Amino acid sequence: MHQCYYCEQIFDSKEALYDHVEIHSDIERNQEIMDRKKKEKKD
Numbered sequence: 001m002h003q004c005y006y007c008e009q010i011f012d013s014k015e016a017l018y019d020h021v022e023i024h025s026d027i028e029r030n031q032e033i034m035d036r037k038k039k040e041k042k043d
Helices: 014-042
Strands: none
Touching: none
């Protein structure tokens, strides 16, 4: 049993967990990029 530390979803294998966690990291990365773009527009 492996649990996602972002949303606490449970997975049977490490591979499934890693595939799932990539979704969260992509969301975080996109959020950072959007935040940066918003700050640039304000300046």
